Amino acid sequence: MEFVTHLLAVYGSLLNFIGIQSLLALSLYITLSAGQLSLGNAAFAGIGGYVSGVLSLHYGLSYILALIAGSASAGVVALVIGLPVLRLRGVFLAMATLAFGEVVRIAAVNLTITGGAQGLVGIPNRTKGWMIYLVLAVVCYVVARLRGSRVGWSFATIREDETAAATLGIHTTYYKTLAFVMGAVIAGLAGGMYAHLTFIISPGEFGFSAAVQLLIYNIVGGTRTWPGPILGTVLLIILPEVLRGIGVAAGALRMAVNGLVLLLVILFLPNGLASLFQGGSRQTPKVAPLPREEA
Amino acid sequence: MLLEVKHVTMRFGGVRALDGISLGVEVGTVHGLIGPNGAGKTTLINILSGVAAPSSGEVRFLDQMIQGLPPHRIAALGMARTFQNIRLFPTMTCLENVIAGQHLVAERPLLPRFLCLPVAARKEKEYRDQAMECLERVGIADQASFLARNLSYGDRRRLEIARALASSPRMLLLDEPVAGMRQRGLRQIGDLVRSLAEEGMTVLLIEHNMGFVMDLCSRITVLSFGRTITTGTPAEVGEHPEVIEAYLGGQENHA
Ligand SMILES: Nc1ncnc2c1ncn2[C@@H]1O[C@H](COP(=O)(O)OP(=O)(O)O)[C@@H](O)[C@H]1O
Ligand SMILES: [Mg+2]
Numbered sequence: 001m002e003f004v005t006h007l008l009a010v011y012g013s014l015l016n017f018i019g020i021q022s023l024l025a026l027s028l029y030i031t032l033s034a035g036q037l038s039l040g041n042a043a044f045a046g047i048g049g050y051v052s053g054v055l056s057l058h059y060g061l062s063y064i065l066a067l068i069a070g071s072a073s074a075g076v077v078a079l080v081i082g083l084p085v086l087r088l089r090g091v092f093l094a095m096a097t098l099a100f101g102e103v104v105r106i107a108a109v110n111l112t113i114t115g116g117a118q119g120l121v122g123i124p125n126r127t128k129g130w131m132i133y134l135v136l137a138v139v140c141y142v143v144a145r146l147r148g149s150r151v152g153w154s155f156a157t158i159r160e161d162e163t164a165a166a167t168l169g170i171h172t173t174y175y176k177t178l179a180f181v182m183g184a185v186i187a188g189l190a191g192g193m194y195a196h197l198t199f200i201i202s203p204g205e206f207g208f209s210a211a212v213q214l215l216i217y218n219i220v221g222g223t224r225t226w227p228g229p230i231l232g233t234v235l236l237i238i239l240p241e242v243l244r245g246i247g248v249a250a251g252a253l254r255m256a257v258n259g260l261v262l263l264l265v266i267l268f269l270p271n272g273l274a275s276l277f278q279g280g281s282r283q284t285p286k287v288a289p290l291p292r293e294e295a
Numbered sequence: 296m297l298l299e300v301k302h303v304t305m306r307f308g309g310v311r312a313l314d315g316i317s318l319g320v321e322v323g324t325v326h327g328l329i330g331p332n333g334a335g336k337t338t339l340i341n342i343l344s345g346v347a348a349p350s351s352g353e354v355r356f357l358d359q360m361i362q363g364l365p366p367h368r369i370a371a372l373g374m375a376r377t378f379q380n381i382r383l384f385p386t387m388t389c390l391e392n393v394i395a396g397q398h399l400v401a402e403r404p405l406l407p408r409f410l411c412l413p414v415a416a417r418k419e420k421e422y423r424d425q426a427m428e429c430l431e432r433v434g435i436a437d438q439a440s441f442l443a444r445n446l447s448y449g450d451r452r453r454l455e456i457a458r459a460l461a462s463s464p465r466m467l468l469l470d471e472p473v474a475g476m477r478q479r480g481l482r483q484i485g486d487l488v489r490s491l492a493e494e495g496m497t498v499l500l501i502e503h504n505m506g507f508v509m510d511l512c513s514r515i516t517v518l519s520f521g522r523t524i525t526t527g528t529p530a531e532v533g534e535h536p537e538v539i540e541a542y543l544g545g546q547e548n549h550a
Binding site: 141142145146148149150151153154156157160161163164165166167168169170171172 | 344346365367370371375376378382383384385386387394395398399401402403404408409413417458461462485531537
């Protein structure tokens with residue numbers, strides 16, 4: 001018990017950070033699971049953070065209501081962006097969300113109500129570690145049970161082949177938009193919880209590199225099962241800390257570890273770290289298919 | 296008529312892949328669609344399934360105009376298809392491919408799954424059994440747990456048919472279903488198509504193997520350069536002078 005208390009005292013903020021980042025990685029995972037690449041989930045976290053932060057700081061809204069408002073705002077914005085763009089296929093969502101992320105960052109820098117470049121300061125400290133992990137557990141459960149549902153099958157099918165999916169009766173625009181909005185809602189919630197954890201949020205935290213970081217968590221961990229993005233997040237946050245602990249100099253360390261791990265995974269584990277724990281059962285059949293009579 | 300195509304034209308830039316073609320398909324029949332490569336057969340199937348919208352003309356299915364509707368709407372009316380250039384879900388198993396094809400008939404709602412209600416598991420078992428039946432029908436049930444991309448070429452074609460059957464469609468569009476198959480495959484797919492028609496399903500069959508088409512179809516439409524040359528019984532079509540020239544002539548060039 002004493003050990004746990006000690007651990008929390010020393011590493012509490014790191015654990016909180018891992019929890020929030022895991023939520024964000026999962027938010028992107030949902031969108032990716034429908035084959036859609038969003039570079040806007042950091043910005044959705046920003047919207048969730050700023051909206052809920054401003055509401056509780058300037059308007060005295062309760063924590064829960066502020067979180068809901070922040071999360072819902074992110075969802076509504078995602079719907080507005082997603083509907084026109086997701087009718088199209090391919091890289092349009094990536095491009096649109098990339099541009100959108102910049103718009104959000106620039107808006108946060110220039111608006112008065114967001115506190116400009118210094119950021120929003122003095123957000124009430126309401127988020128506790130256990131809340132983050134409770135929300136994370138719920139999101140994990142939802143994402144896990146989504147698989148195998150009509151929605152989950154539709155996502156997986158669209159990801160494999162959008163044209164074939166549509167000819168099976170799947171309303172592809174609807175499900176792609178759903179995946180995008182669900183991701184935004186969770187990112188907005190994570191952003192709101194983060195804002196009420198750190199006292200201050202600033203525009204730079206929700207920019208391009210944060211968006212790419214979420215993608216890296218997913219690639220490293222794997223995007224085929226929900227533990228993948230969490231695995232990637234935990235590894236990429238802890239590894240630099242451990243290296244620092246054993247005396248490797250900090251500085252550009254995080255970036256270097258990021259890059260190296262990413263490279264190794266892409267080269268040797270194309271389905272991410274999570275594929276290590278599946279016994280490879282989904283990768284290859286146990287018995288090689290017999291060649292049939294056909295050519 | 297279950298399906299009526301009226302004066303459908305499809306332009307790709309300057310190319311008229313389809314040039315005002317018309318044809319009708321009776322319910323419960325196997326209707327053949329033949330013609331040399333580039334005649335516009337696949338283009339027609341793409342229009343019928345909503346994958347492409349025609350430049351002009353009308354398509355009626357179940358007395359509804361469906362030209363230009365999105366594919367999922369047409370599928371919901373009971374139209375299913377396979378692809379000449381096989382479009383399976385490669386990293387899913389055979390069984391999962393068929394399950395994905397159940398979208399229109401299987402609800403798999405979220406709430407009972409979130410609450411882990413026994414009804415969800417019971418329903419899921421039913422759906423899986425149905426999916427297995429589809430695999431059995433096309434003769435690849437023994438490979439249910441194999442990834443689609445690891446199947447042989449002919450079995451991929453079989454799996455595409457199983458996936459299309461998963462939603463119990465009214466009409467099935469088959470784009471060269473036995474391409475690359477040998478005698479045994481031809482016979483199996485032929486038997487399958489015949490039994491589907493006996494159950495009341497309507498089949499539009501594109502195929503180059505004349506023996507196969509003549510044997511299976513009650514009516515055949517011949518296309519050449521985007522135009523309908525003729526529609527008739529296998530015997531009528533076989534005697535049509537333009538068919539002998541355009542189609543069989545085209546075949547000689549292939550050989
Ligand atoms: N997407 C497309 N863009 C341009 N031309 C196309 C396209 N699809 C088909 N075509 C052209 O339309 C004609 C008919 O093609 P297709 O329907 O595939 O013939 P078939 O299936 O009878 O062999 C061909 O000349 C082909 O080159
Ligand atoms: Mg073709």
